Amino acid sequence: MRSSLFPLVLVLAIAACDNTITSSEPLPPLQAASLDSNAGSWSMIVLSRPTQFAVAAPAAETSAAYAAELAAIKAAQSKLTAAQRRAIEYWAGGGVLRWNQVVRELVARFSLPPAPRSDGTYPVPDPENPFADPQFPFANPPYAARAYSYVAVAQYEALKTAWYWKYQYNRPSPARLDGAVRALIPLGDLPAYPSEDAVLSGVTVEMLKVLFPAAVAEITQRAAEQRNAALWSGKAAASDIAAGLALGKAVAAVFIARAGADGMKNTVGNAAQWQALADSALARGEIPWISQETPARPPMLPNFGQVQAWLMTPAEVATERPPAPPSTSSAQMQQEVSEVRRTVEHLTREQLAIAYAWNDGAGTYTPPGHWNDIATEYIRGARMSEVRAARAFALLNMAMQDAAVGCWGVKFLYFNPRPGQLDPTIRTVIGLPNFPAYPSGHSTFSAAAAAVLSYLFPQAAPDFEAMKEEASISRLYGGIHYRSDIERGQEHGARIGGYVVRFAQLDGAN
Amino acid sequence: MTRGSTVLPFLLIALAAAPLRAQTIDDGLLVPRRAVGTGFLYAHDSWTRYWEGSLTRDNGNIGTLTTQSVTWVAGYGVTDRLSVMAMVPYVWTRASQGPLQGMGGVQDLTLAAKYQLLTTPLTDRGTLRAMVVGAAGIPASNYTPDFLPLSIGLASRWFSGRFTLNFQAREGWFLNGSAAYTWRTKVTLDRPAYYTAGQLYMSDEVAMPDMFDYTVSAGYQHGRLCIPISLSQRRTLGGGDIRRQDMPFVSNRMDFVKAAGLVMYRGMSLGASRIVSGRNVGQATTLTAGLFRTFHL
Numbered sequence: 024m025r026s027s028l029f030p031l032v033l034v035l036a037i038a039a040c041d042n043t044i045t046s047s048e049p050l051p052p053l054q055a056a057s058l059d060s061n062a063g064s065w066s067m068i069v070l071s072r073p074t075q076f077a078v079a080a081p082a083a084e085t086s087a088a089y090a091a092e093l094a095a096i097k098a099a100q101s102k103l104t105a106a107q108r109r110a111i112e113y114w115a116g117g118g119v120l121r122w123n124q125v126v127r128e129l130v131a132r133f134s135l136p137p138a139p140r141s142d143g144t145y146p147v148p149d150p151e152n153p154f155a156d157p158q159f160p161f162a163n164p165p166y167a168a169r170a171y172s173y174v175a176v177a178q179y180e181a182l183k184t185a186w187y188w189k190y191q192y193n194r195p196s197p198a199r200l201d202g203a204v205r206a207l208i209p210l211g212d213l214p215a216y217p218s219e220d221a222v223l224s225g226v227t228v229e230m231l232k233v234l235f236p237a238a239v240a241e242i243t244q245r246a247a248e249q250r251n252a253a254l255w256s257g258k259a260a261a262s263d264i265a266a267g268l269a270l271g272k273a274v275a276a277v278f279i280a281r282a283g284a285d286g287m288k289n290t291v292g293n294a295a296q297w298q299a300l301a302d303s304a305l306a307r308g309e310i311p312w313i314s315q316e317t318p319a320r321p322p323m324l325p326n327f328g329q330v331q332a333w334l335m336t337p338a339e340v341a342t343e344r345p346p347a348p349p350s351t352s353s354a355q356m357q358q359e360v361s362e363v364r365r366t367v368e369h370l371t372r373e374q375l376a377i378a379y380a381w382n383d384g385a386g387t388y389t390p391p392g393h394w395n396d397i398a399t400e401y402i403r404g405a406r407m408s409e410v411r412a413a414r415a416f417a418l419l420n421m422a423m424q425d426a427a428v429g430c431w432g433v434k435f436l437y438f439n440p441r442p443g444q445l446d447p448t449i450r451t452v453i454g455l456p457n458f459p460a461y462p463s464g465h466s467t468f469s470a471a472a473a474a475v476l477s478y479l480f481p482q483a484a485p486d487f488e489a490m491k492e493e494a495s496i497s498r499l500y501g502g503i504h505y506r507s508d509i510e511r512g513q514e515h516g517a518r519i520g521g522y523v524v525r526f527a528q529l530d531g532a533n
Numbered sequence: 534m535t536r537g538s539t540v541l542p543f544l545l546i547a548l549a550a551a552p553l554r555a556q557t558i559d560d561g562l563l564v565p566r567r568a569v570g571t572g573f574l575y576a577h578d579s580w581t582r583y584w585e586g587s588l589t590r591d592n593g594n595i596g597t598l599t600t601q602s603v604t605w606v607a608g609y610g611v612t613d614r615l616s617v618m619a620m621v622p623y624v625w626t627r628a629s630q631g632p633l634q635g636m637g638g639v640q641d642l643t644l645a646a647k648y649q650l651l652t653t654p655l656t657d658r659g660t661l662r663a664m665v666v667g668a669a670g671i672p673a674s675n676y677t678p679d680f681l682p683l684s685i686g687l688a689s690r691w692f693s694g695r696f697t698l699n700f701q702a703r704e705g706w707f708l709n710g711s712a713a714y715t716w717r718t719k720v721t722l723d724r725p726a727y728y729t730a731g732q733l734y735m736s737d738e739v740a741m742p743d744m745f746d747y748t749v750s751a752g753y754q755h756g757r758l759c760i761p762i763s764l765s766q767r768r769t770l771g772g773g774d775i776r777r778q779d780m781p782f783v784s785n786r787m788d789f790v791k792a793a794g795l796v797m798y799r800g801m802s803l804g805a806s807r808i809v810s811g812r813n814v815g816q817a818t819t820l821t822a823g824l825f826r827t828f829h830l
């Protein structure tokens with residue numbers, strides 16, 4: 024016994040030593056498959072045209088000022104620290120991809136609901152006091168969908184503008200101009216002025232300061248590091264960076280103004296509105312949704328359906344809505360409730376794994392974050408230029424923001440109860456979202472995202488379709504959605520995704 | 534997580550039986566050579582208050598969290614100086630409020646070997662013993678650790694090395710001190726990303742921090758009666774706190790100080806314990822009852 028036990032113990036002890044976690048999302052140095060030199064002519068979404076913000080001509084490459092900038096790069100390169108080299112390597116993976124990772128981390132950090140007060144009420148996160156408890160924001164799925172989309176669309180518009188001016192001035196990168204400046208990352212023939220890294224840092228930092236104000240210190244530090252890495256690596260000179268930073272910030276101002284007026288600040292509503300939602304359902308002869316939390320929590324962002332969409336007018340948002348759910352007193356609803364109960368009571372380990380794989384609940388990067396995670400692999404694999412990667416994320420995240428607007432509008436139009444409210448014997452294996460059931464947000468987000476990704480990466484369309492189906496059905500396995508929530512949500516999401524695909528077909532980038 | 538008994542505590546897993554008196558992983562006793570002790574231990578563990586990081590609170594969406602378990606335990610005396618032990622629990626959980634479903638299943642198989650380094654008379658008052666214990670655990674079913682506090686365990690493989698000093702006085706009083714270091718393997722979740730300790734991890738694998746446990750116990754032993762009381766502490770050497778209003782996470786820093794008492798008589802045991810302070814664990818009260826038999830081969 025002694026001789027057989029101790030080897031087992033030894034094996035376990037050795038296995039226990041390997042405790043390192045490898046990120047499944049490494050970003051090798053970006054070598055873009057194409058320069059996308061015509062990106063300055065691709066369709067704008069919010070800006071009117073790439074010349075909306077003028078970028079002044081740079082100093083001549085023969086000027087003393089530029090020579091001094093080159094000398095500064097050489098000086099910096101002669102004494103790079105290990106930390107500086109790590110920064111160069113980090114940002115070489117691609118600014119758009121890196122910032123998308125950063126935003127996912129911010130969403131995961133901030134996607135926690137406020138804790139109840141001792142009197143059973145809930146405080147509301149306050150953008151004027153973001154460091155308090157509760158922290159601001161509560162980056163729930165609609166908030167996250169909007170945040171991802173603002174960052175992505177602002178980056179995309181800023182980069183298209185930058186590309187326009189790059190090819191107006193055609194100033195090469197320092198490493199291309201001066202043999203004594205080393206190229207520490209793979210450098211293509213993309214003109215350096217204005218610097219795309221500085222554009223990205225400027226536009227992103229300004230957007231994130233508004234969306235995640237409590238993270239301002241870290242965001243600012245990262246943005247500065249991105250600009251420094253561009254300089255240290257021989258990719259951009261100080262004037263390339265200054266012009267890019269100014270352009271990025273100018274574009275951000277347009278989006279910050281839009282965000283201030285897009286209806287987000289009215290989304291929480293008030294007690295009278297919450298009661299009116301329940302009264303309206305009762306007047307229609309339906310059982311209204313009731314919070315299953317203790318103490319009861321106000322519904323999540325009941326007015327998010329009125330937030331401005333990206334590529335749909337308010338009339339189109341209304342037109343595309345699915346029909347009403349089955350009546351809470353109908354035989355069909357009874358059957359759907361029993362299906363949820365049977366499913367949860369006989370859940371297999373595989374179904375439980377699917378419920379967890381797509382749960383994306385409180386404290387995570389949310390369902391829109393999950394689809395950004397999925398998209399990253401394909402964008403990286405396609406070796407997209409920065410502007411094309413920004414287009415992919417902008418299309419994806421516009422679709423999911425418009426899906427959030429559409430879905431939330433329907434949820435609060437019908438105010439339909441969750442399965443566990445109609446049958447209290449139903450217990451869930453994932454957290455129960457605190458808003459009405461119909462239709463499923465996961466299904467709507469996933470169908471919209473799969474439509475856009477299938478357009479961008481047609482060879483992988485069957486994979487996106489399978490992921491959409493799994494994400495959607497995971498909510499039935501979790502015990503929190505009826506089948507009709509899922510089916511109508513998928514149809515709704517696919518229609519919304521169609522608006523984005525039709526825009527992309529004609530945007531000049533194909 | 535917020536349950537004190539997630540990785541079944543090393544104390545209070547009594548392997549008691551008539552002539553061989555008590556034996557647990559952290560006591561100073563051995564199974565006599567060629568004797569087999571086996572039995573079952575029932576445990577009822579519940580808490581309403583828990584520590585969210587260092588903040589103590591309750592949660593209306595959980596109410597009282599109850600974890601029950603039935604553990605099969607067995608020990609065998611290989612020689613007069615070496616005993617081996619095995620145990621495997623069936624665990625089930627329940628929340629008294631809120632929508633979350635309880636879970637149940639076979640948790641982790643634990644195997645241990647205890648070796649007596651020395652035994653020496655200390656003056657004419659009693660006997661001093663020193664023991665080393667190697668123990669290892671491995672999940673015995675494919676349960677998820679990603680639904681805390683309702684998951685039945687942490688699903689990590691682990692190995693611990695323990696050193697125990699025991700003084701047994703002639704009059705029946707005894708004093709015991711024990712310390713253990715536990716290494717844990719990473720665990721795999723069913724999801725592709727998670728956030729803990731201030732960082733988003735783009736991976737389904739979670740690094741589990743090591744742990745340090747120590748226990749002091751004292752008691753009285755006479756014939757078939759044994760009454761130990763103990764105070765034990767666990768320090769988890771890393772891991773993040775439960776964030777404000779978040780659920781517990783598998784690699785959280787779960788620390789606690791626990792007071793326990795046990796009465797064993799003629800192969801029966803009754804025990805009680807209470808978490809008196811903690812971090813990212815429930816303020817749990819645990820009651821145990823065991824029945825054990827010994828056979829001589």
